[in-house]
Amino acid sequence: MMKTQRDIASFVLRFTQELWQDPQGEPRVEWRGHIRHVQDDDEFRFTELTEVMNFIQQSLMKLTMDCMPKEDKMYQDKALRESFKLWEKFATSYTEVMTEAVQQTVKQSEVFQKQVTEVVEQVMKPWWLVGWPTPTSEPRPAPTAAADQAQLMQTLVTLQAQIAALTNKVDKLEAALATAPDDIQPMQ
Amino acid sequence: MLDVETVARQLKQDLISSIDQLLVDLPTYPGAKAALRVQTLGGFHVWRDGLEVSQTAWGREKALHLFQFFITMHHQYLHKEQIIDRLWPELDMEKGDRDFKVALNSINKALEPTREPRHEPRFTLRYGLAYGLDFAHVWLDTEVFEQLITAANQALLERAGNLDQARTYAIACYTTAVNLYNGDYLPERRYEDWSSAERERLQLLALNTMTTLAELLLDRSPLESVRLAQRVLAIDPVWEDAYRIQMRAYVAQRNRPLAIRTYEKCRKVLEEEFGVEPLPETIALYQQILKNK
Incomplete structure (x- = not known):
């Protein structure tokens, strides 16, 4: 098949680092990110790596679907599965690269390595739910029509990003409560 | 009574004259009298010896595309195959080669309509199979934008003369740079990946410059x-x-x-x-x- 402009997905990723000291004089860092899918002009802001991985995954899935509008449903299903297999491979090797980098720079930071692995696990999660190919042999639901699957996938990815954002907020609230004066106690 | 276009043209002329004054000591600044003036920020325009090159002068879309690609690659010369692959990946090599030659010819015609046959083109250059532009006679807004920012940064760092003078010069340079930033780099090519990195780089530079100037x-x-x-x-x-x-x-x-x-x-x-x-x-x-x- 001839390569065309619409088969290309480019992303412009911007990270802004915010660095400050907390009241105890400890350094605090926050990453605020922005990603833009060049060809579609879709954009998204994030603070969690999981969210940006989801955004890329969603865009690549759409690219696969857009490139075969006239194919029959079975063919579309197969192509989508192939596309997800590739994504899975990429995401897995990405973890390895990240872990290796972390091992080299912060040898004792097991917590961070765990976080990186968790991010990829979270990215993979929706596939197990909707039945895309995974390395495990867990039973999966029967695939629906490709377009329905794409829509379902998109909804799950959006939900997942919202859950990640909510979790983030809850964590921050808990942290704030932990450092609050004694007369304010977290709810049990 | 002055019409809007005349006022806009006058403002642009004033802006370019003030750039000439601010960068007068910079040896790499080509000066507003350069044979070719190219605007890429906020929209694409080219002037040859002060007269705007019309959209129709390019003849075909691919010529415009190729010229904008050369501008984006800046001083980098690329092989013909690489250029075709980046710009028109859907073309096979034979058709890509043909279209490339036609586009290059159209660029040369648009920029030098009176060039004698068999004379070397003045702006497009070829080194073996690699192609690019000769920027020696080109006033390019992105380049001038960066030169102004560098001049301002330099003045603040070195503080040659007294501090107030350095500050005033820096403010003048930053202000002119910000006025030159009419918008995103080549907005016409927003959906094409070869222009994205340059657009992002310049936008960040503009945001930082505006913030610094606002603070000053x-x-x-x-x-x-x-x-x-x-x-x-x-x-x-x-x-x-x-x-x-x-x-x-x-x-x-x-x-x-x-x-x-x-x-x-x-x-x-x-x-x-x-x-x-x-x-x-x-x-x-x-x-x-x-x-x-």
């Missing part, structure tokens, strides 16, 4: 600081530095309610976009404003 102008002209901060936020609504500058500028204007409203907006935008609080520095500024009734 806080004492002299808080109103201008507000305008610049608003311009930054129109491009990137989560650029937190701009909210702080705007708050300080409103305080300088004794407009406490607007300073408070700016903080509230900052808080709302950060919550909506990232689910985060403003930085401690921003919160501290807000609390300071509340305290100083």
Whole structure:
């Protein structure tokens, strides 16, 4: 098949680092990110790596679907599965690269390595739910029509990003409560 | 009575004259009298010896495409195959080669309509199979934009002469650079990946320059600081530095309610976009404003 402009997905990723000291004089860092899918002009802001991985995954899935509008449903299903297999491979090797980098720079930071692995696990999660190919042999639901699957996938990815954002907020609230004066106690 | 186009042309002319004055000592600055002037920020335009090259002069879309690609690659020369692969990946090599030659020929015709046959082109260059542009006679807005910023940074760092003089020169250079930034780099090519990196790089440079200038102008002209901060936020609504500058500028204007409203907006935008609080520095500024009734 001839390569065309619409088969290309480019992303412009911007990270802004915010660095400050907390009241105890400890350094605090926050990453605020922005990603833009060049060809579609879709954009998204994030603070969690999981969210940006989801955004890329969603865009690549759409690219696969857009490139075969006239194919029959079975063919579309197969192509989508192939596309997800590739994504899975990429995401897995990405973890390895990240872990290796972390091992080299912060040898004792097991917590961070765990976080990186968790991010990829979270990215993979929706596939197990909707039945895309995974390395495990867990039973999966029967695939629906490709377009329905794409829509379902998109909804799950959006939900997942919202859950990640909510979790983030809850964590921050808990942290704030932990450092609050004694007369304010977290709810049990 | 002057019409809008005449006024716009006059303003542009004034801007270019002031750039000539500011960069007069810079050996690499080509000067406004360069044979070719190219605008890429906020829209693409080319002037040859002061006269605008019309869209129809390019003959075909591929010629325009190729010229803009050369501009983006800047001083880098690329092999014909690489260029075809980046610009027209859907073409096979034979058709790509043919279209490339036609496009290159159209560029040469558009830029040098009176060139004698068998004379070497003045602007497009070829080294073996690699192609690019000769920038020696080209006034390119992105290049001048960067030269102005570098000159301002240099003046502030070196502080040659007295500090006030250096500051005034830096402010003049930053202001001119910001005026030159009419918008995104080649907005016509927003959906093509070869222009994305350059667009992002220049946008960040512009945002940083506007923020620096807004801060430098806080004492002299808080109103201008507000305008610049608003311009930054129109491009990137989560650029937190701009909210702080705007708050300080409103305080300088004794407009406490607007300073408070700016903080509230900052808080709302950060919550909506990232689910985060403003930085401690921003919160501290807000609390300071509340305290100083």
